[in-house]
Amino acid sequence: MTDARPANRLDDSGVCRTPHPLEIIEEEHALQLELCALLESIADSLPAKLEPALAVIAISILKGSVKAHTKFEEDALFPILKGRLSPNDTVVQALASLSQQHDCNQDIADELVEALTNAMQSSAPQNxxxxxxxxxxxxxNQRDHIAWEESVVLPAARKALTVEDLARLQEWIMTSDHPRCIRIPLLTLRAGTSSSSICIKCPSSLGQEK
Known part of the structure; x- marks a missing residue:
């Protein structure tokens, strides 16, 4: 599994620089793969128990970072990338399929959030x-989806997007509520386990010495 780690975006004055949009996507993919590992551990623990703290973390990331990631791809990356490709390009067809997967995966995510919420309200999951x-x-589904984006979408984006396109994507991030890095959800995901080494590339974010 890819190790999720925030990129170093601090300049010499300690200010967080504008993120590279494709770096953001890679980081969020890594975070989502780590979330999948957490969900798998929850599934493996059933039917014996459900750890409420893990369920709360999963719900938080599903409703936060995962939704924000999908919105960025659907509202910004995919349309701009399509504009640089021929309508007959296989990548355009892949983007259409990935958009359908976004809808399907979001429906499952909503169902999962509801199921985890209901399970936490009792001492043990009823079903x-x-x-x-x-x-x-x-x-x-999510692991397959991420693998497809990593092997098809990101290589196409690196090849086709211009400096102006990347600037538009950066502007979209900076003018929206999209997070600039995965630090907060990652800290939440790994809370109490390895937080001392999570943001080694962004030490001041944890109040550490540079």
Missing amino acids: PETLGDILRGYLE
């Missing part, structure tokens, strides 16, 4: 098999 199926269905 552990159903919850396990939803967990595994989402994480398997």
Whole structure:
């Protein structure tokens, strides 16, 4: 699994620089793969138990970072990339399929959030098999989806997007509520386990010496 780690965006004065949009996508993919590992551990623990703290973390990232990532791709990256490609390009066809996957995966994510929320309200999941199926269905779809984007979309974007296109994507990030890095959700995901080494490339974000 790719190690999720925030890129170093601090300049010499300690100010966070404008992020490179493709770096953001790579980081968020790594975060989502780590989320999938967390979801898999929850599924493996069923039907014996459901750790509420892990469920809360999963819900937070599903409703936050994952949704923001999809919105960035659908509203900014995919349209700009399509504009640089021939309508008959296989990448354009792949983008259409990936958009359909976004809709499908979001439906499963919404179902998963509801199922985890309901399970936390009782001492044990009432339907552990159903919850396990939803967990595994989402994480398997998401892993396949990310692999496709990593092998098709990002190489095409690196090749086709111009400096002006990347600037437009940067502007979209800076003028929206999209996070500039994965530090906060990653800290949440790894809370209490390895937080001392998470942001080694962005030390001041944790109040450490540069």
